[in-house]
Amino acid sequence: MFVGIDAGTSLVKAAAFDRAGRELAVEARPVGLELRGGAVEQDAEExxxxxxxxxxxLTARVPEPVELAGLTGQGDGVWLVDAAGRPVRPAISWxxxxxxxxxxxxxxxxxVEAVFRRTGSAMFPGCPGPLLAWLDRHEPKALDAAAAAVACKDLVFQRLTGAGRAVTDVSDASMPFLDPRTxxxxxxxxxxxxxxxxxGLLPGIGDPIAxxxxxxxxxxxxxxxxNGPYDLPACAxxxxxxxxxxxxxIVGTCLASLVATTALDLGGEPAGLYISTDRPGHWLRAMPAMVGTAALDWVLRLTGAGHRDLDDLLGASPPGAHGVRVLPYFAPSGERAPFVEPGLRAELLGVSLESAPADLVRATCEGIGYAARHCLEAAGLTGSLAVCGGGTRSPAWTGLLADVLGRPLRVVEGEVGARGAVLAAAGRYGVPLDTAAWTGPARVIEPDPGRAASYAKRYEEHLELLAAARRRAARC
Known part of the structure; x- marks a missing residue:
């Protein structure tokens, strides 16, 4: 069997696949996040x-010989480790x-603009550059004690293999220090x-992966x-x-939009990043918005509902949510794609005593859809669009996204990141796998033409509301 490991932000998973790409079993464990005053940290040992x-x-459940394993995980943040790969302080999250x-x-x-013109990476508060600079100013002893500043999967790789030095891959190195050309x-x-x-804290780069x-x-x-790539390119x-x-x-904790490209354009508004891939001259133009399902989770808790109620709630409110609108920028660090605005915060608009919980939930799902459309357009989407992540478990929300985006969605199910980690490992070790069989969609969702036209108009209104919110955030 083939094993894919995905060390995510709130959930760590391992999935087993057979040679044809069939998912045999999955094991998962939740991991905690500590939030306080804008700081978000994790226990790396946990x-x-x-x-x-x-x-x-997983290996106890599926007692087949493990031919190959691939590792992926959350990107960005700073995981300071000593020479043995052990943490010298809690990990700082993206x-x-x-x-x-x-x-x-x-x-x-x-x-920020000067860095983007050199690397194609628009920095945001949770990426390694600003975090290392912050630590250098406020916790220099932590940096003094560290042998390397790595990403999550790099710590895991070093510990699983007993490697004598920290190493990363070209994808995790992309933000913000990597020259995508060299x-x-x-x-x-x-x-x-x-x-x-x-x-000296920057880890060595295993090109394309170690x-x-x-x-x-x-x-x-x-x-x-x-080791690698990290979760966004692994899902691609x-x-x-x-x-x-x-x-x-990717409709997950992070709302990530990725478009494959062979064109490197370092002009325009600095936003998102170019992720280097295992093929030189091929990149992913990434617009990873800060909050996806995390925004919906917050609203569901606010309304006393759960994920099991989502389809019913979406069915109880019509398109347009009776005039309720949500600008879904809930992250304490603002937004990073398709623009960088650390001071931007979420806004609830059009709410009255006549508004129902279902209206607030639908407006949030619609707002996330508008944010996704904004990111995909900025990333240069011209071809087909695949979709994956926890949000796609809701048929109603997936259909809503097809309508908001105005295009068919190739829904890819299962542990997509772990699957990509195995395919990357197979490529690195020269193990032949049928990529088409491993990556085929479970189904294709077509948009409703009438609803898509209505949402196209509301999307333009969303952009106007967002522009006003960005102006307010810039003044604060």
Missing amino acids: VYGAVVAVLGA MDGRAHELVDQWLADGT RSYDNGVVELLGLTHRR TGAASGAGLPAGTPLA LGAGVTAPGDGLL
Whole structure:
């Protein structure tokens, strides 16, 4: 069997597949997030322990020999480790907002734009550049104690293999220090961020991804293991999004829009990033909006409902939600795609005593759909669109997204990130797999022409409301 490991933000999963790509079993463990005053941290040992636990449970359930394993996980943030891959402080999540004042300063003085023109990465508070600069100012002893500043999956890879040094892949290195043309770190960007004296913390890059043998923790000793890509490009691989112009929408905690491209355009408004892939000259133009299902989770809790109620709630409110609108920018660090605005916050509009909980839920789902359309248009979508993630478990919401986006959706089910991690590992080790069979959609959802036309008009109104909200955020 083939094993894919996905160390996500709130859930760690391991999935087993047979050679034809059929999903045999999945094991999952939740992991915690600590939120306080804009800071979002995780216990790295808890995350690693969850990886070992799900692997042990999975291999016990499916006692077939493990031919190959691939690893993926959440990107961005900063996971400071010592030479053995053990954390020297709690991991800082990609959702963290403590560096927002620094990003505001860099937006004002042109640093954000200068970095984007060099690397195609528009920094946001939760990415490694601002976080390392913040730590250098406020917790220099933590950086002094660290051997490397890695991403989540890199810590896991080092521990699972017993590797003597930290290593990452070209996808996780893409934000914000990687030159996408040379596929190596741009020391000019390191200097722009005032981090030249911390340059040694950047891990080595296994181009395209690093490989090693498992040392026996969770996986049988000697199992070939590949590190990377991180969860967004891994999902693109798992959904079969590799042809230029084709796109993927991940409706997860993060609302991520990805479009495959062979064109590198470092002009325009700095936003999103270009993710380097396993093929030189091929990138994913990524617009990962900060909040996807997390916004819906908040609204469902507010209304006393749960995910099981979502389809019924969407059916109880018509398109347009009786005039209720939601600008779904709930992240404490603002927004990063398709624009960078650390001060932007969510807004609920058109609510009255006549509004029902169903209206608020539908308006939130519609608002997330508008944000996705904005990101996909900015990323240059011209081809087919695949969709995956927890949000697609709701047939009503998936149909709503097809209507808002005005295009057919190729729904890819199961553990798409873990599937992509296996395909990346197979490519690195030269194991032939039928990619088409591994990445075929479960179904295709067509938009309703009438509702799509109505939503197209409301989308233009959404952009007007968003422009006004951004002006207010910029003044604060």
